[in-house]
Amino acid sequence: MAFAKEGAKVAVMAHSEHSARGTADEVQRAGGDATAIWGDLTDLGEPSRQTAQALAWLGGLDVLVHNAGWTLTRPFLEDGPEYWRQVLGLNLVVAIAITKHALPALIESQGVIVSVSSDAGRAGMGGEAVYAAAKGGLTAFTKSIAQEVARHGVRANVVSPGLVRTRIIDLNREDPRAAKVIERIVARNPQRRMAEPEEVAAAVLFLASAGASHITGQVLSVNGGLQMT
Amino acid sequence: MEKASDLGGKWALVTGASRGIGAACAVSLAARGADVAVHYHESQEAAEGTAAQVEALGRRALLLKADLSQPSEIASLLEGFRSTSRQLDVLVLAAAATAFKEVEQIRPHHLAKTYNLVVGGMVQLVQGALPMIGPNGRVIAISGSGTDFTLPGYALLGSAKGAMEVFIRYLAQELGGRQITANCVSPGVIDTDSARFYAKDGYPQFAARVSAATAVGRVGSPADVAAAVTFLASPEAGYITGQVLVVDGGLGLSSGPFMPHDAAP
Ligand SMILES: NC(=O)c1ccc[n+]([C@@H]2O[C@H](COP(=O)([O-])OP(=O)(O)OC[C@H]3O[C@@H](n4cnc5c(N)ncnc54)[C@H](OP(=O)(O)O)[C@@H]3O)[C@@H](O)[C@H]2O)c1
Numbered sequence: 322m323a324f325a326k327e328g329a330k331v332a333v334m335a336h337s338e339h340s341a342r343g344t345a346d347e348v349q350r351a352g353g354d355a356t357a358i359w360g361d362l363t364d365l366g367e368p369s370r371q372t373a374q375a376l377a378w379l380g381g382l383d384v385l386v387h388n389a390g391w392t393l394t395r396p397f398l399e400d401g402p403e404y405w406r407q408v409l410g411l412n413l414v415v416a417i418a419i420t421k422h423a424l425p426a427l428i429e430s431q432g433v434i435v436s437v438s439s440d441a442g443r444a445g446m447g448g449e450a451v452y453a454a455a456k457g458g459l460t461a462f463t464k465s466i467a468q469e470v471a472r473h474g475v476r477a478n479v480v481s482p483g484l485v486r487t488r489i490i491d492l493n494r495e496d497p498r499a500a501k502v503i504e505r506i507v508a509r510n511p512q513r514r515m516a517e518p519e520e521v522a523a524a525v526l527f528l529a530s531a532g533a534s535h536i537t538g539q540v541l542s543v544n545g546g547l548q549m550t
Numbered sequence: 551m552e553k554a555s556d557l558g559g560k561w562a563l564v565t566g567a568s569r570g571i572g573a574a575c576a577v578s579l580a581a582r583g584a585d586v587a588v589h590y591h592e593s594q595e596a597a598e599g600t601a602a603q604v605e606a607l608g609r610r611a612l613l614l615k616a617d618l619s620q621p622s623e624i625a626s627l628l629e630g631f632r633s634t635s636r637q638l639d640v641l642v643l644a645a646a647a648t649a650f651k652e653v654e655q656i657r658p659h660h661l662a663k664t665y666n667l668v669v670g671g672m673v674q675l676v677q678g679a680l681p682m683i684g685p686n687g688r689v690i691a692i693s694g695s696g697t698d699f700t701l702p703g704y705a706l707l708g709s710a711k712g713a714m715e716v717f718i719r720y721l722a723q724e725l726g727g728r729q730i731t732a733n734c735v736s737p738g739v740i741d742t743d744s745a746r747f748y749a750k751d752g753y754p755q756f757a758a759r760v761s762a763a764t765a766v767g768r769v770g771s772p773a774d775v776a777a778a779v780t781f782l783a784s785p786e787a788g789y790i791t792g793q794v795l796v797v798d799g800g801l802g803l804s805s806g807p808f809m810p811h812d813a814a815p
Contacts, residue, residue: 468803471765483789511726516789523786532777535738535770538803539796546726549719549792 323522324384324529325353332375334358334419335389362389363410368418375423382426384529387416387436387459391489392452394499405451412455417462424470431474433529436463437521438481440548443540448502456481460540467538476537478528483544484515512545556784558583561635563679565618565671566645568593570742571692573600574772575642577607578780584640585610587631591617591645618645618671619663628678638682640783643672643691648710650703650748660706668710672717680725688783689725689732691718692775693794695802697736703748715794722792731791735778738798740770765800774799 325331325348333348333355335341341357348355356378360367376382390412393404416436427434441449442456460479467477484490484506493499507515524543527533542548562579566572568590576586577600586604588611590597601611612634616627631638648664649656676689683689693715695701696708714734721732739745739760749756761768778797781787796802 464803467800468765471800472767474766476766511723511791512729512789513727520786520789523784524790527781527787530777532774532781535766535768535774535797535799536778536795537765537800541790541795542793543789544791545789546722546731546792549722 322348322351323519323526324386325351325355327526328353329384330379331355332358332379334362334371334375336360336362362415363407365414365418368415369422372419372422376426381430382423383430383432385419385423385427385432385434386525386529387419387434387463388525389415390437390439390452390456392441392449393496394448394493394502395496396448397450400451408451409455409458412452413458413462416459420462420466424466424475427475428470428473434463434466434475434477435525435528436460436477436479437525438463438479438540440481440483440542440544443481443542444548448499464538464540471537476528476534478533478536478538479540480521480524480528481540481542481544482516482521483510483542483547485518485521486515487518490515506547510545510547514545516543516545556582557640560584560639561587561637562640562642562783563587563589563614563631563638564642564644565589565675566591566643567600568597570644570744571737571740571772571775572642572644574776575644575779576600576611577603578773578776579640579642579783580604580607580609580611582780582784583609584783585612585635587612587614587634589614589616589618589627589645591615618675619666621670621674624671624674624678628675632682636682637684638679638687639684640688640690641676641679641683642779642783643675643689643714645671646692646707646744648707651706652703653705656706664706664710665713668707669713669717672714676721683730685729686785686788687725687728687730688787689718689721689730690779690782691715691732691734692779693718693734693736695736695738695796695798698802719792726791729788731782731788733782733791734794735775735782736794736796736798737775738764738770738796738801740772740775742772745769760801763801763804764798765803768799770797770799 341359345355345357439456441453562584564576567576567588604611616623649660693711696704697712
């Protein structure tokens with residue numbers, strides 16, 4: 322939405338038709354230009370098809386935001402291979418795959434990548450071990466891409482949120498153990514609150530803007546002071 | 551991104567706003583709507599130039615002179631500000647000065663000058679300003695890459711900036727409940743008087759070497775740093791606190807001169 326408000330044309334890529342259309346419709350209602358593209362992103366054939374579809378509709382690409390992500394909050398010993406595959410797939414492998422297909426267009430436009438990682442990947446997070454591994458990987462991947470393509474004028478940075486008031490939190494709160502973890506994290510936060518999604522979007526938008534043209538390979542946490550180093 | 555009225559009705563106080571990064575911050579904050587107190591030490595004419603740019607943007611500018619290594623002058627600076635406004639929304643700490651010396655060449659007066667200004671001045675100014683800073687207030691300090699990396703002749707300023715980064719984290723922690731944020735912006739090499747002073751006569755060669763070592767292939771401009779400061783000052787950045795935002799063109803990304811990046815596979 323933040324990009325649409327700035328007048329950008331937005332291709333919304335999501336898992337389900339429902340959520341892709343939901344956001345694209347919202348952009349259109351606000352007078353913006355958006356298209357919805359959906360499919361199982363963790364099936365590695367999909368990102369290439371979806372990226373091609375997005376590029377064709379956009380007619381070029383200036384900003385790529387890796388935002389897809391998902392996890393449950395539960396002890397590592399309760400996880401298994403199917404869950405690992407999903408979490409690593411959606412939080413890390415999808416971003417790698419989409420970057421592979423989108424990078425040539427970004428090089429052409431001297432564009433920008435912003436990955437939405439997580440402070441779990443920066444500091445570790447009990448109850449989210451595999452997610453933290455995936456997000457740590459996403460951060461390292463983004464920094465590495467920043468080094469590799471800087472000479473083509475492409476920048477790549479990471480926004481690393483703490484807790485954000487979104488649907489993932491609501492879902493996890495249904496599990497009383499996870500609800501307790503969330504409560505404890507908010508109580509420990511210097512600002513005693515979660516972020517609003519708009520506060521994360523503002524950081525993404527800033528890193529994508531011309532004002533940030535000397536910022537690349539960096540991690541900007543939006544976490545109310547939960548993690549500082 | 552540019553929302554001209556974001557900081558409308560707010561007051562910013564920028565130290566070291568006569569030249570370089572501080573001056574760029576003052577102008578950039580004014581462009582987003584803030585009235586700006588322009589602090590300077592010796593460069594009165596330059597400070598008047600900054601104030602004129604602020605006023606040309608239709609905002610109020612207040613000139614404040616002080617040697618920030620002197621507690622009495624900090625007190626009168628705060629007094630001067632209070633006589634114009636009771637409310638401060640954005641405090642930007644950009645003033646710094648040092649002697650670039652190897653450790654064994656550092657004398658007590660070098661230490662006193664750098665630490666009294668960068669550390670002592672920061673603590674006293676923040677303490678004096680806080681009663682005027684309400685919810686959604688911002689403290690933004692300019693640190694530098696000398697905290698993460700060792701640079702030749704940089705031990706004094708690098709360690710003082712290290713103290714600055716740690717102090718800002720404590721501030722962020724303690725002020726969090728009041729929804730006041732405190733962050734650092736850490737520039738790499740920025741084209742300013744101080745970078746020229748650091749490189750002595752060799753600035754062009756220094757700048758060329760640095761440009762080659764950055765990912766983006768250039769030294770930074772004061773405006774690059776000011777854009778990050780202005781973003782952190784904006785209402786949307788209210789959940790970012792205790793952080794160090796590095797604006798270095800990727801200078802700190804690579805781990806050494808193995809091979810030029812454009813020769814990499
Ligand atoms: N340039 C870089 O590459 C770079 C890199 C990393 C970090 N930084 C940091 O960025 C900040 C701004 O640096 P700059 O490059 O813009 O420096 P600059 O152009 O040399 O400006 C320095 C400012 O500090 C003020 N100042 C010096 N001594 C003072 C004192 N005793 N009391 C009060 N104010 C004093 C000066 O005021 P007057 O001129 O009015 O006396 C001037 O406005 C500094 O904190 C610096 O350490 C710069």
